[in-house]
Amino acid sequence: MNLTKNFLDDARAIEDLIIALRRSIHSNPELAFHELDTARLVGDELKRIGIRVRAPVGRTGVVGILEGRAPGRVVALRADMDALPVMEPPGLEFASRKDGVMHACGHDGHVAMLLGAAMILAKHRDDLHGTVKFLFQPAEEAAEIGGGARPMIEEGVLNEPNVDYIFGLHIFSNFPSRTFALREGPLMAASGTFKIHIVGRGGHGSAPHQTIDPVYVAAQVISALQGIRSRMLDPVEPSVVSVCSVHSGTRNNIIPDDAVLEGTMRTLDETTRKRVASLIPRIAKSVCATYGARCEIEMEDAYPVTVNDPAVTRSVIDVLKSIPGSKTVVVPPLLIAEDFAFFLREVPGTYYFLGTRNSEERCVYPNHSSKFRIDEDILKYGSASLATLASNFTGRTRPPPS
Numbered sequence: 001m002n003l004t005k006n007f008l009d010d011a012r013a014i015e016d017l018i019i020a021l022r023r024s025i026h027s028n029p030e031l032a033f034h035e036l037d038t039a040r041l042v043g044d045e046l047k048r049i050g051i052r053v054r055a056p057v058g059r060t061g062v063v064g065i066l067e068g069r070a071p072g073r074v075v076a077l078r079a080d081m082d083a084l085p086v087m088e089p090p091g092l093e094f095a096s097r098k099d100g101v102m103h104a105c106g107h108d109g110h111v112a113m114l115l116g117a118a119m120i121l122a123k124h125r126d127d128l129h130g131t132v133k134f135l136f137q138p139a140e141e142a143a144e145i146g147g148g149a150r151p152m153i154e155e156g157v158l159n160e161p162n163v164d165y166i167f168g169l170h171i172f173s174n175f176p177s178r179t180f181a182l183r184e185g186p187l188m189a190a191s192g193t194f195k196i197h198i199v200g201r202g203g204h205g206s207a208p209h210q211t212i213d214p215v216y217v218a219a220q221v222i223s224a225l226q227g228i229r230s231r232m233l234d235p236v237e238p239s240v241v242s243v244c245s246v247h248s249g250t251r252n253n254i255i256p257d258d259a260v261l262e263g264t265m266r267t268l269d270e271t272t273r274k275r276v277a278s279l280i281p282r283i284a285k286s287v288c289a290t291y292g293a294r295c296e297i298e299m300e301d302a303y304p305v306t307v308n309d310p311a312v313t314r315s316v317i318d319v320l321k322s323i324p325g326s327k328t329v330v331v332p333p334l335l336i337a338e339d340f341a342f343f344l345r346e347v348p349g350t351y352y353f354l355g356t357r358n359s360e361e362r363c364v365y366p367n368h369s370s371k372f373r374i375d376e377d378i379l380k381y382g383s384a385s386l387a388t389l390a391s392n393f394t395g396r397t398r399p400p401p402s
C-alpha cells in the first residue's frame with residue numbers, strides 16, 4: 001500500500017456512519033465485562049464488511065482479522081469498549097438509556113473509530129500488505145479486577161499470526177480537538193493501591209491518655225506518607241502517593257478502636273515503583289509503632305507503566321503529522337494508568353491521545369465527569385490515523401531498530 005497515503009478522505013466519506021455508531025453505543029453503555037450488546041454490534045459490523053471475527057475473547061472481547069492480498073507485517077489496533085458507573089445528565093438526544101451507567105471516558109468513540117478504520121482498510125484490502133487485527137477489548141476501567149487486556153493476551157490475541165506492532169488511541173479532554181498527543185518512552189504511569197488498617201484502642205474523647213487514638217495515628221501516617229514524594233525520591237522523577245479515603249469513628253466524644261486509609265500510588269519506572277511500594281508499609285508500620293498502634297497493610301499492583309517503543313513512536317509521529325487538518329504534539333508523561341501497558345510489554349507499539357477539547361461545542365469537561373462530551377468532528381481523524389498507521393506498518397519489510 002502507498003505508505004505516504006493518509007485515509008482522511010476515506011474517513012470523511014463514512015463520517016456519518018462512524019458518528020451513528022458512536023451514538024448508538026453511547027445510548028447503550030455497558031460496564032466492564034458486560035459489553036454484550038456492544039460486542040454483538042462490533043461483530044455484526046465486522047462481518048458486514050467481510051472481516052473474519054473471533055468472539056468472545058477475554059470474556060466479552062471481539063477480534064476482527066483482515067488479511068491483505070500481499071504478505072507483510074501483522075499490526076494490531078485496539079479499542080476499549082467499557083463504560084463507567086456515572087449518571088449521565090439529560091440533554092443529548094442519544095444520552096444513556098441506563099441509569100447510572102455512562103460512556104464518560106470516550107470508549108464509545110474508540111469503538112466507533114476502530115470500526116471506521118476497519119471499514120477503510122477493508123475497502124482497500126486489495127492494496128493491503130500483511131494482516132490487521134482489530135482488538136475490541138472489555139473492562140479497561142476495571143483495574144481492581146485486573147482489566148480486560150490480560151485475559152485477551154492470555155487467550156492468544158497477539159499470536160497466530162504473531163503481532164509485530166500494536167497501536168491504541170484514547171480520546172482525551174486535556175488536549176484541543178484534532179490534536180494527537182504522545183511521547184516515546186513512558187507515557188502513562190504504573191498504578192497500585194494500598195489499604196492501611198490502623199488498630200488502636202478506643203475510649204472516651206476526654207481521656208486520650210487511656211487510649212491509643214487511631215484517628216491521630218492515621219493523621220500522622222497520612223502526613224508521613226507525603227514524605228515519600230517530597231523527601232525520599234528524586235524530585236525530578238514523577239510519582240504520586242495519594243490517600244483518597246479515610247474512615248474511622250462514630251461520634252464526637254468516642255475515640256474509636258481503628259481507622260482505615262486507602263489510597264493510590266503512581267510511578268513511571270520500575271525502580272521507583274518498587275521503592276514506593278516498600279516505603280509505604282515501612283513508614284505506616286513505624287509511625288503506628290511510635291504511638292503504640294499496630295497496622296495491617298494490603299497492597300496491590302494494578303497496571304504497569306505504559307511504555308511507547310521509541311523507534312516505532314518516532315515513525316508514528318511522522319505518520320500522524322501526515323494527516324491534514326490535525327496537529328501532533330509531544331507531551332510530558334501523565335500519571336493516569338491504562339491496561340494497554342500489558343500489550344506494550346509483549347509487542348512494540350505506541351499509545352496516543354486524540355484531543356477533544358472544543359469550547360464552541362461545549363466539550364470542556366474532563367474524562368470521567370458526567371458532563372464529559374466528545375467533539376464528534378474528531379472521530380474521522382481517529383479512524384484515519386488508525387487506518388494510516390495499520391497500512392504503513394503492515395507494509396514494512398522489517399522492524400525498525402529499537
Ligand SMILES: [Zn+2]
Binds near residue numbers: 141
Ligand atoms: Zn477512563
Ligand SMILES: [Zn+2]
Binds near residue numbers: 105106107140170
Ligand atoms: Zn478510558
